[in-house]
Amino acid sequence: MNSMGRRRSQITAASAAGLLILVGACSTDTDGGSDGENTAAAIDCSQFEQYGDLEGKTISVYTSIVDPEAEEQRASYAPFEECTGAEIEYEGSREFEAQLPVRLTAGNPPDIAYIPQPGFLKSLVEDFPDVVVPAGESVVSNANEFYTPEWVDYGTVDGKLYATPLGANVKSFVWYSPSAFADAGYEVPTTWDELMDLSQQIADDGAIPWCAGIESGEATGWPATDWVEDVVLRTAGPEVYDQWVNHEIPFNDPQIVAALGTVGDILKNDTFVNGGLGGVTSIATAPWNESANGIPDGTCWLHRAANFYQANWDESLEVAEDGDVYAFYLPGKTADDKPLLGGGEFVTAFSDRPEVEAFHAYLSSPEWANAKASVTGQGWFSANSGLDASLLQSPIDQLSYELLTDPSYTFRFDGSDQMPGAVGAGTFWTEMTAWVASDKSDEDVLAAIEASWPSS
Amino acid sequence: MTAAIPSTTLVDSGASTAKARTGRLGRMDQRAGMARARLARPWTSLLAIVLAVLWTIPTFGLLLTSFRPRQEIRTSGWWTFLQNPATTLDNYTEVLFGSGTQFSTFFVNSVVITIPAVVIPISLALLAAYAFAWIDFKGRNILFVAVFALQVVPIQVTLIPLLTQYVQWGLAGSFWTIWLSHSIFALPLAIFLLHNFMKDIPPSLVEAARVDGAGHVTIFFRVLLPLLTPAIASFAIFQFLWVWNDLLVALTFAGGSPDVAPLTVRVAELAGTRGAQWHVLSAGAFIAMIVPLIVFLLLQRFFVRGLLAGSVKG
Numbered sequence: 001m002n003s004m005g006r007r008r009s010q011i012t013a014a015s016a017a018g019l020l021i022l023v024g025a026c027s028t029d030t031d032g033g034s035d036g037e038n039t040a041a042a043i044d045c046s047q048f049e050q051y052g053d054l055e056g057k058t059i060s061v062y063t064s065i066v067d068p069e070a071e072e073q074r075a076s077y078a079p080f081e082e083c084t085g086a087e088i089e090y091e092g093s094r095e096f097e098a099q100l101p102v103r104l105t106a107g108n109p110p111d112i113a114y115i116p117q118p119g120f121l122k123s124l125v126e127d128f129p130d131v132v133v134p135a136g137e138s139v140v141s142n143a144n145e146f147y148t149p150e151w152v153d154y155g156t157v158d159g160k161l162y163a164t165p166l167g168a169n170v171k172s173f174v175w176y177s178p179s180a181f182a183d184a185g186y187e188v189p190t191t192w193d194e195l196m197d198l199s200q201q202i203a204d205d206g207a208i209p210w211c212a213g214i215e216s217g218e219a220t221g222w223p224a225t226d227w228v229e230d231v232v233l234r235t236a237g238p239e240v241y242d243q244w245v246n247h248e249i250p251f252n253d254p255q256i257v258a259a260l261g262t263v264g265d266i267l268k269n270d271t272f273v274n275g276g277l278g279g280v281t282s283i284a285t286a287p288w289n290e291s292a293n294g295i296p297d298g299t300c301w302l303h304r305a306a307n308f309y310q311a312n313w314d315e316s317l318e319v320a321e322d323g324d325v326y327a328f329y330l331p332g333k334t335a336d337d338k339p340l341l342g343g344g345e346f347v348t349a350f351s352d353r354p355e356v357e358a359f360h361a362y363l364s365s366p367e368w369a370n371a372k373a374s375v376t377g378q379g380w381f382s383a384n385s386g387l388d389a390s391l392l393q394s395p396i397d398q399l400s401y402e403l404l405t406d407p408s409y410t411f412r413f414d415g416s417d418q419m420p421g422a423v424g425a426g427t428f429w430t431e432m433t434a435w436v437a438s439d440k441s442d443e444d445v446l447a448a449i450e451a452s453w454p455s456s
Numbered sequence: 457m458t459a460a461i462p463s464t465t466l467v468d469s470g471a472s473t474a475k476a477r478t479g480r481l482g483r484m485d486q487r488a489g490m491a492r493a494r495l496a497r498p499w500t501s502l503l504a505i506v507l508a509v510l511w512t513i514p515t516f517g518l519l520l521t522s523f524r525p526r527q528e529i530r531t532s533g534w535w536t537f538l539q540n541p542a543t544t545l546d547n548y549t550e551v552l553f554g555s556g557t558q559f560s561t562f563f564v565n566s567v568v569i570t571i572p573a574v575v576i577p578i579s580l581a582l583l584a585a586y587a588f589a590w591i592d593f594k595g596r597n598i599l600f601v602a603v604f605a606l607q608v609v610p611i612q613v614t615l616i617p618l619l620t621q622y623v624q625w626g627l628a629g630s631f632w633t634i635w636l637s638h639s640i641f642a643l644p645l646a647i648f649l650l651h652n653f654m655k656d657i658p659p660s661l662v663e664a665a666r667v668d669g670a671g672h673v674t675i676f677f678r679v680l681l682p683l684l685t686p687a688i689a690s691f692a693i694f695q696f697l698w699v700w701n702d703l704l705v706a707l708t709f710a711g712g713s714p715d716v717a718p719l720t721v722r723v724a725e726l727a728g729t730r731g732a733q734w735h736v737l738s739a740g741a742f743i744a745m746i747v748p749l750i751v752f753l754l755l756q757r758f759f760v761r762g763l764l765a766g767s768v769k770g
Contacts, residue, residue, distance in 0.1 A: 062711075066725040067555045068733065091713045094725055102708060106619035108628045216731070289731045293530060311732040314527060 048083035051358040055085030062110035064096035076372035109350035117417035136357040163346035164364035173327035208275035211300035213291025221429030233339035252446030275300025284437035343414040427452040522738035547739035566718040573638035581646030589654040633709035653687040689758030
């Protein structure tokens with residue numbers, strides 16, 4: 001009986017301790033709220049008069065962008081919150097793509113969501129026609145005024161504009177080390193042949209030129225799909241690319257087989273890959289966001305990745321044209337042939353309340369793009385033509401914006417993001433992984449993806 | 457395998473003392489004594505130690521990694537730590553203070569979620585288990601089997617219907633959704649375990665109390681509850697660990713909004729949008745581990761005993 005009493009008192013003590021934690025935490029909670037308000041100082045509110053007074057209104061935003069990038073997102077809403085009085089409830093989740101359909105099905109949609117792929121938007125509109133709300137008038141006029149028709153198209157389903165572009169990225173980049181290039185006397189190539197010559201030259205000098213990695217958790221394989229898309233744009237051209245993405249030609253069209261062969265000339269060439277990481281098969285297991293570290297380490301020279309790869313470099317490295325690492329444009333067949341692969345996310349609304357439309361309009365305006373640029377260190381720019389490029393803080397983002405708005409470059413949106421989910425976020429990834437990991441042949445890989453294309 | 461080993465004097469004395477005391481000790485202690493005697497054999501001990509070390513190595517590596525700078529984690533394994541003993545607290549600073557929302561907020565949310573999600577199912581299950589064990593009513597066995605059979609329902613198939621229901625009730629996004637969900641998912645097992653434990657208590661004890669004029673309430677609180685402490689504690693640990701470590705339920709019902717999201721949601725997001733912050737994950741994992749570790753260490757003696765007590769009898 002004695003021991004029983006002791007036990008009971010222990011449990012009481014444990015729950016008492018729990019209560020104490022509770023009480024202490026409640027008090028810290030209250031002073032945590034004031035943090036966000038200091039960032040917005042001296043804002044010109046005249047541009048916000050069009051949105052009216054939204055005092056006391058709350059707009060919930062659901063995205064796949066989490067901290068630390070989410071902090072920049074929240075900071076960019078500060079002017080809107082300050083001037084209109086509305087409150088933005090931001091929620092980011094890495095499980096966004098799985099959770100959003102669950103919420104829509106259950107009748108618990110957010111007011112606004114940032115959709116990372118046009119293909120996903122299309123399937124949302126098809127599956128939840130009553131829940132996804134077409135963009136309002138002010139949003140449509142913003143979209144037409146500040147974005148090129150191509151970008152407006154990505155957010156349009158069946159002739160109706162649902163989503164406006166938020167951020168953009170450019171994927172046709174090859175990261176390299178300018179200082180190492182200068183020391184070795186290598187030149188930045190301007191055509192595909194020069195790129196291959198450079199690779200051969202580096203290999204002849206006794207190094208392994210390329211490093212690559214496509215491991216990315218459950219999305220393993222996606223960096224390889226970008227390789228294929230980039231090369232299809234270069235060997236077959238943008239028109240064939242569009243037909244291929246829209247499945248007007250089969251996925252395993254001879255031109256695509258040829259393109260995959262060209263990718264294989266680099267990624268499946270033992271003398272070209274995989275610097276510092278192993279042989280060809282190591283590409284499948286190397287984490288994509290770590291695979292380029294061979295460049296500062298001196299074990300490889302070239303790594304094809306988007307502008308947002310900058311976030312993965314060690315903080316001590318200087319990203320600049322004459323710095324430790326930088327990126328050059330992945331060249332086309334000739335110096336004048338300049339296809340550009342990129343991506344972006346799109347804002348779509350699930351409510352037609354006036355404050356939601358006002359916020360949607362704000363997100364599609366140059367005011368927001370500039371506010372976002374001025375609070376973002378690196379890894380973000382927008383296709384918004386009203387964006388002041390000098391506000392972008394990273395040289396690679398400035399270069400990306402420059403290429404994106406330069407009419408001599410032909411922009412195409414990431415193909416796998418536009419294909420049906422079963423392919424673009426399914427077999428395309430897994431088959432490309434098999435292509436690298438188990439040396440599956442070009443023809444077999446493309447035929448398997450073609451066979452998995454949903455029939456409709 | 458152990459039979460082949462020649463018995464040493466140590467084992468003999470251990471076994472004989474255990475035997476000598478059998479008369480005075482209960483079945484549990486007898487079993488414990490035998491286990492103690494068996495564990496005293498050197499080979500078994502060695503095996504146990506090897507297993508324990510093997511099982512601890514990954515955790516130890518994680519702990520070491522959490523103190524290493526990003527550059528070191530990237531270029532070398534934790535086992536090379538002694539050759540290059542660079543340590544940093546940056547990872548912990550980043551986890552604790554690097555987010556827009558205070559880490560303590562998530563911590564508090566976890567506590568606020570966990571305590572009711574443990575207390576509610578145990579309170580309900582105790583009452584239900586008592587009814588199933590000691591109140592004779594028609595259809596008792598069928599009902600008991602039905603409740604137990606609910607364990608078969610996988611949690612995943614209930615997510616969307618439950619969420620739809622919560623939205624209709626206007627509960628979405630509040631703590632209630634998580635408390636209710638965890639209670640729903642825990643009840644079948646809780647009722648089963650506690651029922652079996654209650655059945656283990658000699659009927660004469662309950663009958664004696666009845667003869668003395670005790671009603672159900674008195675029997676429940678004065679006779680059964682004190683005897684049930686190990687079972688309750690063991691199930692409480694079970695449920696505590698499950699709720700504390702849960703991500704799926706919290707993410708689906710509460711979402712990631714900082715008002716209600718628990719620690720696990722924060723840890724899942726730690727790596728950043730494109731995974732650039734992977735080096736802080738080990739530190740995050742350790743911070744999230746501390747509370748369950750403390751709870752387990754404090755209550756583990758109930759855990760082992762209660763687990764055996766409730767589960768082996770049908």
